[in-house]
């Protein structure tokens with residue numbers, strides 16, 4: 350998935366690489382709206398042939414004027430009609446060009462809206478099928494962020510540029526048809542003169558594409574530093590620790606490294622663009638001279654000369670516009686390569702799964718479960734064996750990084766064990782139907798989500814079926830000990846939380862935790878409740894009270910509690926002590942104290958602290 354390291358003096362061998370995603374972009378646009386895409390293609394085609402038509406009419410005007418003048422000399426009668434008719438025709442073509450142009454802009458704008466929505470939906474739907482491990486892969490996460498950022502503009506930009514190239518191609522082909530009459534040699538010369546500039550632009554665009562891909566880790570670091578230096582939630586600490594200059598320095602260093610490489614590419618690109626541009630201009634003016642002399646010797650008419658000159662001018666314009674399109678295409682390609690890599694990230698096959706286990710009431714079993722995080726050699730869990738029956742509670746204690754949260758992540762199927770298996774009611778977690786499994790589990794992680802919604806919805810999020818159930822909110826808030834401060838808020842359960850939206854109210858850490866607990870209590874149907882240190886920011890009184898509720902409320906359920914406070918842990922039916930991913934002690938509070946091991950030591954230490 351990672352782009353290869355850049356070889357020295359890299360060259361993108363495939364000069365047609367700028368078109369690498371054009372087909373996919375067109376397919377995407379086509380799927381968004383076949384009608385609009387057809388319309389766009391048709392108008393592009395018309396825009397392509399109109400210039401040649403106008404040049405041709407220009408010839409007819411001049412020739413009919415010359416004919417009228419000759420006619421006047423011979424007969425002394427004025428003949429306005431053919432010339433004026435052609436003038437009228439040219440006027441009509443100009444009108445058509447302008448209508449066509451408007452139509453193109455309108456179609457593109459409408460398509461941009463639908464396409465943006467479609468791509469964003471694709472990105473978010475895909476995100477729902479990914480595993481947590483995918484999100485933890487920085488490279489991959491970056492793809493997701495970038496894919497989202499420019500979803501509405503890039504695919505269409507690539508299509509528009511591809512179409513502009515086609516339009517210019519059609520124009521040039523129609524010019525060629527007219528020019529052929531003058532001399533096939535002139536045509537061949539002009540094509541040969543323009544080709545080097547085309548290829549150079551395509552090559553350098555390809556190089557820029559590869560360079561930008563290889564540089565994406567550095568650019569990502571720069572983006573991160575920008576976040577640190579310019580976002581409200583980071584700037585506080587950065588300023589207080591006086592880190593600004595250090596971070597600015599890092600930002601500058603990365604820039605300078607990227608700048609050197611980009612500068613070289615820009616200079617090479619412009620140098621060759623200029624040199625090859627001279628070649629095509631020289632050929633162009635050579636042919637120009639040829640046409641002028643052919644007119645002087647009477648080989649072609651004045652009207653034909655006017656037409657050819659116009660064709661030449663417009664031909665140069667079409668070539669220049671094609672070059673601009675090509676040079677802009679690499680950025681669009683970069684976006685699309687990123688988008689497609691993201692969309693094509695393999696996802697686990699969607700298994701049907703079972704809704705019940707063979708031994709209802711057996712509860713949760715961990716059988717010799719070991720686990721290592723992706724790209725980590727050190728196991729986060731080793732040989733964990735556990736059994737929690739309905740009606741029982743399990744407390745997990747252990748120092749930071751001992752594997753407590755990881756164990757919960759495995760239980761909730763966010764990750765799969767590397768070895769061993771986890772059973773619920775006798776059925777391996779992997780064989781459960783996702784919906785059935787998840788409806789049985791209620792978890793509040795340390796880093797629970799602080800939804801920037803109203804208070805009630807923050808609680809209702811615990812049970813999707815009762816998301817808006819106001820009575821349910823109140824009951825859950827009562828259990829989470831959140832009622833008091835909610836009633837002090839301006840609009841009670843309707844108060845907007847967080848700072849993202851107007852009128853939002855920020856809560857203290859402990860108040861947010863109470864909201865999160867209420868959310869867990871909202872999940873009435875779940876019979877496995879997990880609290881991963883959700884009360885750390887609460888005062889000891891509130892925590893004790895909440896756990897009393899928790900015990901009472903979960904009497905017939907399976908409760909798992911992670912906490913560093915032994916005063917609450919002691920209430921659990923079974924306590925396990927973890928160290929370096931292993932269970933080193935297990936038993937009730939009393940048994941563990943009698944064992945006089947790690948638990949007893951830590952308990953006594955903490956108890957002393959409270960004295």
Ligand SMILES: Nc1ncnc2c1ncn2[C@@H]1O[C@H](COP(=O)(O)OP(=O)(O)OP(=O)(O)O)[C@@H](O)[C@H]1O
Nearest residue numbers: 485722725729747748749750751752753754755756
């Ligand atoms: N997403 C991750 N990717 C890789 N390693 C991880 C990841 N999350 C945790 N780890 C590692 O796994 C080990 C166990 O972490 P875990 O979060 O389970 O600890 P914990 O016991 O819950 O700690 P704490 O008390 O600090 O919350 C740690 O060594 C940690 O560095």
